[in-house]
Amino acid sequence: MNHKASSFLVAQGAMIAAAYVVLTVAFAPFSFKEIQVRISESLTILPMFTPVAVPGLAVGCLLANILGGAVLADIIFGSLATLIGAVGTRMLRGKNPVLAVIPPIVANMLIVPFVLRYAYGVPLPIPLMMGTIGIGETVSCGILGLLLYKALYPHRKSIFKE
Structure with a gap:
């Protein structure tokens, strides 16, 4: 891979991370707590198009959680x-x-409720929080993510590089 192509991929991963942060912080009232629809999670469809979305999303979530005032466990x-x-x-x-x-x-539905219980002391039953997180993730990943996929798919070759 040449320098120009690798620079493009690094920049693309950084843009995905930045988009995740901006969407999480901009919609902060819906991005945190036991009932959440994290709009930025719609971006988790992007690994369908490019491998740089994987680290981009992870770094974006890490930064968004830091900027959002999350505790270390979160x-x-x-x-x-x-x-x-x-x-x-x-x-x-x-x-x-x-x-x-x-x-x-599934990953968020299984992990986030335990973070809410043990890091934040949320007293709701873990199965209930699995349900609320699952519903929120279904809205953000399942509905918004699939809408994003549908919008990007026709342009995938001009936007993303493998």
Whole structure:
């Protein structure tokens, strides 16, 4: 890979991270707590198009959690949930995009409720929080993410480089 191509990929990953941060912070009232629809999670569909979306999303989530005032456990495990989801989506590239939104939904649904309980002391039952986080992730990844996929797919070759 030449220098120009690698610079493009680094810049693209950085732009994805920045977009994640901006969307999370701009919609902060909906991005945190036990009931959340993190609009930025719609970007977890991007690994279907480019591998640089995986680290871009992980770094974006890490920075968004720091800027959003999250505690250390949330910074670590919330970012890990997004990383796991992004890797899962990347592994499903070339498949039906409906399947590709499942990893970030499930990763966040399984990890975030424990962060809410043990890092923030949220007293709600973990299964209930799994449900609320799952619904929020389904809205952001499943609905908004698939709309983003549909909008980007016709332009994928001009926007993304593999």
